[in-house]
Amino acid sequence: MNQRVSEQVTANLEIRLNNAQKSVKRPYPTEAFGPIAQGINAMAASCQVDPEMVGTLVLGCVSAASQALVNVSDKRFDAGCPVTINVFMVAASGERKSSVVSTVFRPMYDAVTNFKDNRRHMIYNDVTVDGMIMGLINGCPARVVVAPEASVVLGGYAMSKDHTNRFL
Numbered sequence: 001m002n003q004r005v006s007e008q009v010t011a012n013l014e015i016r017l018n019n020a021q022k023s024v025k026r027p028y029p030t031e032a033f034g035p036i037a038q039g040i041n042a043m044a045a046s047c048q049v050d051p052e053m054v055g056t057l058v059l060g061c062v063s064a065a066s067q068a069l070v071n072v073s074d075k076r077f078d079a080g081c082p083v084t085i086n087v088f089m090v091a092a093s094g095e096r097k098s099s100v101v102s103t104v105f106r107p108m109y110d111a112v113t114n115f116k117d118n119r120r121h122m123i124y125n126d127v128t129v130d131g132m133i134m135g136l137i138n139g140c141p142a143r144v145v146v147a148p149e150a151s152v153v154l155g156g157y158a159m160s161k162d163h164t165n166r167f168l
Helices: 002-022 030-047 051-066 097-114 129-138 150-154
Strands: 071-073 080-082
Touching: 030 051, 030 097, 051 097
Parallel strands: none
Antiparallel strands: 071 080
8 A cells, every 4th residue: 555655656746847847937027127127138138147136136226225215004004114125035156146236236336325414324235233223223214235145144143143133
């Protein structure tokens, strides 16, 4: 009986694997970005990556740039919260993550350096828990942490066992 069940499970897995291999990858819907779709495709070509990587980071960048300006609120309540998207891009070493992050966020870096107010310090590449909290209290309430390598955020001081609850 166990032999038969094992054979059936194996057969079902083989069928699923064959079906998965036959499935065709759908193209990333860059057209959904409207007028900036061409820019996404151009950045992807320039960085030699798939548009998925660029499009995801563009969403994160637009969200970050909007958080000081746009709030989302439930009609039942008066209070709102900033428009924010947390983006984690997963790619193997050497797949040009840093190049894409630099390309997508360059206009934001350039704009922020020209600000004359607290927004000038809204982008962090590395931050401690206390630095983030003090920046939010004393500076611009919109902060962006940009780290092409997850180890900077996930393996850093802020994510140590003693500080994880404070940071999140």
